Amino acid sequence: MLPKPKKIREIYFDHAATAYTDERVVKAMLPxxxxxxxxxxxxxxxxxxxxxxxxxxxxxxxxILHALPENIIFVGGGTASDNLAIYGMARAHEQRGKHIITIPIEHHAILHPLEDLEKQGWKITKVKVNEEGFVSPEEIYKSIRPDTVLISVMYTNNEIGVIEPIADIGRVILKYRKEHNTPYPYFHTDACQAAGYLSLDVEKLHVDFLTLNGSKIYGPKGIGALYIRRGIKIKPMILGGGQERNLNAGTENVPGIVGLAKALEIAQNEKEKENKKMRKLSLYLWKKIQEKIQNIKLNGPEIGDDRLSSNLNITFMDIEGESLLLYLDEYGIMCSTGSACTSESLEPSHVLRALGMPYEYAHGSLRFSLGRRNTKQDVDYLMKYLPVIVEQLREMSPVRMEKQKHARYK
Amino acid sequence: MSDEAIKKENLSEEVNIREAGGGGWLYSDVVKDHFFNPRNFMRYGEEEKFEFNAMGRVGSPACGDEMVLWLKIEPETEKIKECRWRTFGCGSAIASTSVLSEMITEKDGMKIEDALKIKPQDIIARLGGLPDRKIHCSVLGDKALQAAINDYFRKTGKHERVLTAGAKVIDSVLNITDKDIEEAVLEGAKTIEDLQKKLKIGALGKDSLPAAEELLKFYLEKYFKS
Structure with a gap:
């Protein structure tokens, strides 16, 4: 049977879900x-x-964004920010056209509003991503139509950590606008997972809208922001007292706003240091997993400049993610899975599916998203138990996926 | 009869997934126990040694759950003397197989005619309940058991006893029969989307959906329109 640890440590590997609030942020918020x-x-x-x-x-x-203060709108979180960008843009510009371009691995905060718009007669193009999750700027360019009003592509993906070529996409959009002498289409990016790791300079990224969120950057929950380029009109979703330039009515969440600013400040200041530490740690974890566990696959891009330094997403063949997650949880180790069993819809991760991955691969996936408090000791603790847990679940499993069955996935 | 009433009859108690004991764990204490201490599963290297005369397999990893059941049935008494299993699936799938393996082998073994009467609800009751959305996908035990016993009938030449009784396979990949659809309706499925959620029917090919929809209408009329 499985070994029992002398002392159960609490190890959090789920920072992409949400993170603890930094004490410096709490201190700034308290007054x-x-x-x-x-x-x-x-x-x-x-x-x-x-x-x-x-x-x-x-x-x-x-x-930090290289923007003007009046172009920052505070909202109730990342989802609220994404929704405001999509609906606000759609409602203000539908006379011009009803076509939006996106990618299939976006967060549901983008995909669900778009599906809703689709029901109202909008046309949505989801430009395919490759097996690692990248979208090609050229493909985006080719998908632009005269009635395209918005393009929304996430900066980094929350599940597989792929970093999309936002600046390049921004440039092809600029090219299109110049060629066609039009201000359209506008460009939105969801940077919730990128903040704290990548540059958020909206001028260099060539974006017109950028979404930020507090809790992924060790800030408070329930607060986010939307950057809107000067001169672009959008319509509000919440009406009332006219706060936030009439775009998000309701008394401001002052402690949240102060916390978000403080968290972003710390995150962007410590970006380099953090990236280095996370890269080292995720490489160490990946090396250890490869050493000790057979029949695995890294989902998303190779570990390197194209991947968020804190993200590892691995499929353990022949076992199911929820079981693995619950066993790890018994040992105090917390992470997440793309398995259907943990989702309300009972559908496996739409992100892993969009990579062309068979269902059974998505079911056995586990995401480790590392963060500030993680240490090498945490990885060592995890690696004491992960191999035996995988072994036991494989022993219990009737599935023996033959690798050659899916030659693309080795 | 409302669907609400049916649910309470069949399940021993409803489980609030946030408060199901075990220190606020996802599932009931029984599920937790069987998940972390699974009984009777087929260990590595045991396959060659374990003498079974019945084997059943249902599900597929693609739909999220797969289960294999091996039985040792005593021919004279037709009692299930021993059982081994392997399950690919979430916590409740593993626990429900483990608990089934206990149910059919305890007290000198269950007679196969009684074993054939086991319904998902019986397994769920013994587990102390399961979260709603987990009920259909993770309790494959009764189907695996049926498949295994049919295997026994075929191996022993008792073809007339092979159980197809009224059950018509609607989705051949997932082995979903009209009986499953009837049960899903009794448990509250009202639309084809509900059926897809509960049974995952059509997950690997939409061919089965028209037939499923027809049956859905039929059973809805039968049970809920008076």
Whole structure:
């Protein structure tokens, strides 16, 4: 039977789901609960103080993005930001055309609004990605039609860590606009998973909209932002008191906004250091897994510049991800899986499926997303138990996938 | 009769997946126990030594669950004396096979005619309930058991006893019969989407969907329209 550890450690390998809030961020947020509590719209002192904090945060974020403060809109999270970009853009520009281009491995916060628009008569083109998850800028360019108003491509994928060529896509869109003498299509990118690891300079990326979220960058949950390039009109989804330039009504989440700015500041300052540490750790983990476990496959790009340094997504053949996840959880190790069994829909990960991967590969996938608190000792602890757990689940499994059956996946 | 009422009759109790004991674990304590301490599974190297006279396989890894059951049936008494299994699937799939292996071999072994009467609901009840969405995909035990016993009938030349009783295979890849659809309806499936969710019917080819839809309408009328 399985070995019992003397002491169960708590090891979090699920930072792409959400991360703990950095203590420096918590400290920055605390005064904005009971001390500086005003409504930023109020004219009195308490209101002005809160307003100052919001504006200060907006400025900090704008600086990091190489944008103007008024182009940062605070919203209730990454999903809210994605939704605002899609619906806001669609509703404001439908006279011009009803075609949007995206890729099939986007987050559901993009795909579901697009499916909804499709029901309302919009045309959606999902440009194929290759086996590693990359989309080709040329293919995007070829898909642009006269009625295309928006292109949305994620910066990095949350499941397989692939980094899409956003700047190159931005350039082909600029080329199209120039050739056709049109401001369309606009370009949105979801940078929730990229923040803290990659440059967020909207000028270098050539994006018109950029989505950020607090909790993936060790900031608070329930806060996000949408960058909107100057001069682009979108329609709000929430109406009320006119906050956030009429684009997201409701009293501002002041502590959240302060926390988001602080978290982004720390994340972008420590980017290089963090990338180095994560790369080293994920390489170490991948090496150890390869040494000790047979019949595995790395999903997504090779570990290198095209892959988010903190992400590892591995298929363990012949076993099912939820079982693996629950066994690891017994040992205090937390990660996630693309298996259908953990999803409400009982469908395996749409991302892994879009790579052309057979169902059975998606079912056996496990994602480790590393983060600030992880150490080499965490990996060593994991590797003490992962091989035996895989072994036991394989012993219990009737499936013996012959590798040659899917020659593409070795 | 409302679908709500049926559910309560068949399941011992409903389980709130967030509060199902085991320190706020996903499943009930029984599921947890069987998942982490699986009984009677076929160990490596045991295949050659274990003398079985019946074997059944259902599901496929593509649809997320696959199960193989090996039985040692005593010909004189037709009791299931020993059982081994292997399951590919999530926590509840593994636990439900393990618990089934106990049910059919305990107390000197279950007679095969009784074993054929085991329904998914019996397995779920013994497990202390399962989260709703897990019920159909992860409880394949009764089907594997039927397949194994049929195998026994065929091997012993008792072809007349092979169980096809009323069951018509609708989705041949996943071995889903009209009986499964009837059960799904009784458990609350109202649309073809519900059926697809519960049974994964059509997951590997949509050919079976028209027939499934027809049966769905039939059973809905039969049970819920008076």
């Amino acid at each position: 904005y609960y009971s001390k500086t509590y005003g409504n930023p719209s109020s004219l009195h002192r308490a209101g002005r103080e809160a307003n100052a904090a919001v504006n200060d945060s907006r400025r900090k974020i704008a600086q």
